[in-house]
Amino acid sequence: MSAFPVLHHHLLFLRPRLHLSLRPFSPRLRRPVFFSAASVQCSSASSSSSSTASRDDIDEVAEPPGVPSPPGSGRETQQLIDVNPPRGTRDFPPEDMRLRNWLFQQFREVSRILSFEEVDFPVLESEALFIRKAGEEITQQLYNFEDKGGRRVVLRPEITPSLARLVIKQGKSVSLPLKWFTIGQCWRYERMTRGRRREHYQWNMDIIGVPRVRAEAELVNAIVLLFERLGITSSDVGIRVSSRKVLQAVLQMYAIPERLFAEVCVIVDKLGKITNEEVEKELIIAGVTSEAVKGIVEVLSLTSLDKLEAVLGSDVEAIADLKKLFSLAEHYGYSQWITFDASIVRGLAYYTGIVFEAFDREGKLRAICGGGRYDRLLSTFGSDDIPACGFGFGDAVIVELLKEKGLLPDLGRQVDDIVFPLDEELEGQASMVASTLRRKGHSVDLVEEKRLKWVFKHAERVNASRLILVGNSEWQRGMVRVKVLSTREEYETKIDELN
């Protein structure tokens, strides 16, 4: 089954989150049943089927292609293809798509309220855009490959570098500041993929051309507005804030060379994910003295701005920036959402100033979103720098949180009218009725070759407002029968008066 991903037991916990609004399927059907319906056709493949349970760990071993007879017109027996999407990717059946559309609509609405403009970039990018030496997880898990023209390309792991590229491309033709948002799919490729997906969608908001902290304050405003609109409160979620300039100041205190900055940030970001000892070891390998390591770990444990000020002194930019942000937060009215936490560093190499991430206060989930200032990214691409900051907000953790808090909306189908001919020979007449109502903007489901009982059940399932029955005797009088489904009211109306 070479090209085909095998889904295993971890789907058991991934699925319930992702298919929240799905009506329950038979567990058999939710599982990777390769030969379920068609197994009779294809008994030779049953041995593969039995090995699926332990495939999680051996995923990366290339398998023989499983000799499928290529689909074509002349085949006689074709074994069932893998009906699952490639490993780590998702289909969006209607229920899941409604949820995704609803969530994206919230992202878009908040972006509109903040007066950001929507942009987009190719999901396929040049690899060079994402090659950085700081050892970030994101660059180690690139979904990269060589195209047929010999170019190194990637399915982008994040959006910011593409955005920076477009900013450079547009050059002086645009007036700063830019306030851009996008919702796009991002990819990663991991060797070990236990329960993790290879793609997710990410809402990004970025402000380009504002050097001062009020840009970050705007971004936090957007995030808080989103939470509020979703029904999430500041007792559910908080936003931890720090600044890369804190680390910068500590490194300066210990005379650590500036060129180690990005790498140190990336290593330090692993605190809490790997042991302190491992982090310290990596820092020492990177060239940080053990004295400085101690100093770093100590400072990063602080959660009080006053204490930070006592350590770093009051004249460092880190303190001024953070104070400014907390002062603006009061004006915006979202103070209760944000806290200072020096341990927030974020894992991307290019951040230079304020960094932040939103987290659930119960501490059950990964970061909900994260971002920061990246004033020096453009020069890594050979352009003049422009101050910038932004955040990425994934589609996975927020849905988990909404589920947990019981805040997921009930998103059903919605249809205005169901048109049903009571007689097969009236299908043309029913088409005419449907067509007329559609020209008026009604959402019309034209149903045929079903029993009336099915039609009523269907009407309920799709939340139809009206059922319009096209019957012979009514039609001859130029009429159709209308049933208003909420009130059970029923009446006849002239076809050309149907609204």
Added chain:
Amino acid sequence: MSAFPVLHHHLLFLRPRLHLSLRPFSPRLRRPVFFSAASVQCSSASSSSSSTASRDDIDEVAEPPGVPSPPGSGRETQQLIDVNPPRGTRDFPPEDMRLRNWLFQQFREVSRILSFEEVDFPVLESEALFIRKAGEEITQQLYNFEDKGGRRVVLRPEITPSLARLVIKQGKSVSLPLKWFTIGQCWRYERMTRGRRREHYQWNMDIIGVPRVRAEAELVNAIVLLFERLGITSSDVGIRVSSRKVLQAVLQMYAIPERLFAEVCVIVDKLGKITNEEVEKELIIAGVTSEAVKGIVEVLSLTSLDKLEAVLGSDVEAIADLKKLFSLAEHYGYSQWITFDASIVRGLAYYTGIVFEAFDREGKLRAICGGGRYDRLLSTFGSDDIPACGFGFGDAVIVELLKEKGLLPDLGRQVDDIVFPLDEELEGQASMVASTLRRKGHSVDLVEEKRLKWVFKHAERVNASRLILVGNSEWQRGMVRVKVLSTREEYETKIDELN
């Protein structure tokens, strides 16, 4: 016509449309200029630079990676990266994104009116899903590669096979018919890429589970509704209709084996694109007798159903299906849009019945959209067949047509309020005003560190409704100054009464 619109030389005139409101770039910068601005920094690369003008044609020669020093924190001089997206792909700056969103909104609205449900599938799929032996252009231009796990994957060239996969996966858990739509990106990879794009977006509508022609009639209803909503009339555009069963009947007349059917269709679809002689040659190589070739070419030249009936007889399914479709078209009220044209075959192997494509009556452009019935696709994947039909509608040709007809909308930015502190020390107060209005759902642009003159110009540029000035003396009285930009009305209002 494959599912991909072919962009040749007319990309030259496509660009100005897609970048309508962009101020002009230097032509040099619109091309893949790898070392433009930074070439001074990087004289070793100047030889590459001088060859940029002709790069379009030699694209497929693998280039040396241009020795970029990988972006990181410690770099000193970095040559300018290529600011263009990968060859054949697009960025969507705000102006282009507005156009795309507007077009997609039309697609979605028509889909809603037809009561279709939205779905989506991974843009990365298993290659096996797209391997067919009939020689289609679409399968010859697969954007395929091997992932790090040794799997053959593709950036999907079309959406129908993924949809079929999901239908099989959902199995008996869903009630037929399904009416699904999606808007997704599709990819192809060509060796020669003069002016052709490698990706486009495609709107797909599919009906699964309806064997009769009324399903096709619904699809045509959707397409016509879209055109009408866009302001396109039936004198601008027509929809040519035929049926694969026409060819099937001809092959039967000449006793050509059924297994050649798909391949013959794919070859015959090339009529008009390559010479008749070449088509005939390919047919003979495929195993069609020269007598049959003659018969095929003759029948495909017919544009009258009566004449077709005279040749094939009245008892063939092709005639019955087509008659039914034309009869339904009258009921729907879109007869003036559709014509019978036996030369319509479509280039996809899996069509089995009615096929159609929309075209501009001036004949300047490629097909605007195309589709048909594919009742036997599911069995090529090893499942039981379910009757199905659908169409794909790309985002490229329709935009060209709208441009030509002057029907592209004027899509500007739209902002409700611009909040501007007249004094830098009022930035907190301005943030409060912005935050308050945003909580009420207003779209608010908070502008700072600009001159008032700039703010007025900006207000015009973003079509702002109001300008809210936060000034010291007003603020001390608990007031702000409001300017309504359309009427030039100006007044003071209490902060908590601002709506």
